[in-house]
Amino acid sequence: MDLRLQDLPDREFALLHESMLRLLSDYGVLFAHEEAQRLLGKAGNEVDTKGRVHLKPKFVESMLAQSPKNGFVLSGRDEVKKVHAAPNQMSFRPSTGAPFILDYAAGRPREATMDDARIMATLADALEGYGLVNSVVNPPGAPGGMGSVRLLVNAHRCSLKPSDVTVMTGEEVNLIGRICAAIRGGEKESREKPLVAVDVAMITPLRCAREQVEAFLECAKWGLPVEVLSSPTLGVSSPVTLAGGSLIAMAEMVAVLCLLYQIAPGLGIINAARVAPINMHTSEYNYGAPELGMASVLLCAWSARYNIPCDMYGFGTYAKAPGAQASMEKTFSGLLMALGHPYMITGGGILDNALITSPEQLVIDNEAIKIIKRVRRPVTIDEDSLGIDVLLEAMKSDGVLLGEEHTARHVRAGEVVGCGLRQWFPAPAGEEVFPDLAARAHKKKEEILASHKVPPFDSITEKQINRLLGDN
Numbered sequence: 001m002d003l004r005l006q007d008l009p010d011r012e013f014a015l016l017h018e019s020m021l022r023l024l025s026d027y028g029v030l031f032a033h034e035e036a037q038r039l040l041g042k043a044g045n046e047v048d049t050k051g052r053v054h055l056k057p058k059f060v061e062s063m064l065a066q067s068p069k070n071g072f073v074l075s076g077r078d079e080v081k082k083v084h085a086a087p088n089q090m091s092f093r094p095s096t097g098a099p100f101i102l103d104y105a106a107g108r109p110r111e112a113t114m115d116d117a118r119i120m121a122t123l124a125d126a127l128e129g130y131g132l133v134n135s136v137v138n139p140p141g142a143p144g145g146m147g148s149v150r151l152l153v154n155a156h157r158c159s160l161k162p163s164d165v166t167v168m169t170g171e172e173v174n175l176i177g178r179i180c181a182a183i184r185g186g187e188k189e190s191r192e193k194p195l196v197a198v199d200v201a202m203i204t205p206l207r208c209a210r211e212q213v214e215a216f217l218e219c220a221k222w223g224l225p226v227e228v229l230s231s232p233t234l235g236v237s238s239p240v241t242l243a244g245g246s247l248i249a250m251a252e253m254v255a256v257l258c259l260l261y262q263i264a265p266g267l268g269i270i271n272a273a274r275v276a277p278i279n280m281h282t283s284e285y286n287y288g289a290p291e292l293g294m295a296s297v298l299l300c301a302w303s304a305r306y307n308i309p310c311d312m313y314g315f316g317t318y319a320k321a322p323g324a325q326a327s328m329e330k331t332f333s334g335l336l337m338a339l340g341h342p343y344m345i346t347g348g349g350i351l352d353n354a355l356i357t358s359p360e361q362l363v364i365d366n367e368a369i370k371i372i373k374r375v376r377r378p379v380t381i382d383e384d385s386l387g388i389d390v391l392l393e394a395m396k397s398d399g400v401l402l403g404e405e406h407t408a409r410h411v412r413a414g415e416v417v418g419c420g421l422r423q424w425f426p427a428p429a430g431e432e433v434f435p436d437l438a439a440r441a442h443k444k445k446e447e448i449l450a451s452h453k454v455p456p457f458d459s460i461t462e463k464q465i466n467r468l469l470g471d472n
Helices: 010-027 034-042 057-064 114-126 147-157 170-184 187-192 210-222 242-260 290-304 324-338 359-376 388-395 405-412 437-451 459-469
Strands: 029-031 052-054 072-075 082-085 091-094 100-103 108-111 163-166 196-201 226-230 269-273 311-313 344-348
Touching (some): 010 052, 029 242, 057 242, 114 147, 114 359, 114 437, 147 459, 170 196, 170 210, 170 459, 196 210, 226 242, 242 269, 269 290, 269 311, 344 359, 359 437
Parallel strands (some): 163 196, 196 226, 226 269, 311 344
Antiparallel strands (some): 029 052, 072 082
């Protein structure tokens, strides 16, 4: 028995699909770049005098048909740790780009540093719940003029897992392409076994600035998988309804797919929309609201119809620190997402609408991931799982099944989920107050940082990377 949410019904999918085609045709998308306009115009679409491209429905459908049926694979630098980017291949990642970190000792946020980036990447590598790693924070003092690229290199110095990175320009993408080729041992190898997915943002509704267009085009030239970041704000830059916000997000992603496939047909593309609800009293983003997860579920089900994987927020929260509010909001949206069709559930470690991150919260969310994965796994109902024979045999003696081979075998197979923070254990002897979850997460964080080691790049690769970064 599969404990999953239903698929998108055919009638509702048809309405969503036709509405998206109408929006892309009648309203179009503004790609503020002559090459993008030329490529899409050459393919038979109309480019108006303002540079807005009106995509013809049959053209859009022909591009969607080229999306890889079985997705694609991102491989870590050891080519062992991998994530399968396809609908229903559920994995998890930390959020990225937080300018602040919650200092556990001080009990308050502070600006993130490069040392925090190393700590967060190391933790994400060590914690088995996360399939993808990144530097999580965005320190204002990241050295050099291309801080995001340096953060990417930092992530791969601290981890053997694949990663993603958010960029703003084609120049950044070009450098990332060369760094990935250096790590892989060649451009061909990098194309065949991509290490990194590149996140590039649209401007809602249906606009893409020149620098971002150049970043998209550069990804296509290097064969780098793309995460299309779309951020409709309900009631502000999109209709206030979940269906209306999701329509804008899907149209933006599909418009980018149409552009990229003019250069690189079948390139790996990920829908990374963040349909953002707001507090209607204050106009602030509210990543603790249930609508964040609900819109993500809708987009995952819709994207699955096109064989397009989704990376969506499932661990969002408005809470400023680990605690009851963070746990409640993250659990609701994370579990809701997991019961849909996600490829990647984002938000590990985040607090305060993704403005703050916390090493302790990253560890706590790893515990939630274990539980979510267990809930997601189908309940097996067969002769062996029912265990009638072993039960009847045990009843002949004391009726206790703890020592039975059947019990041990199913426990080893994960029938009963375990815990890593001893949250289901009695209080330690002699202690009247049981340490809270954040305290236990802090202790585990310190243990990981003291023991977890990642092999460095070989000397040749390190020299190539330093040369590309201008550090030689």
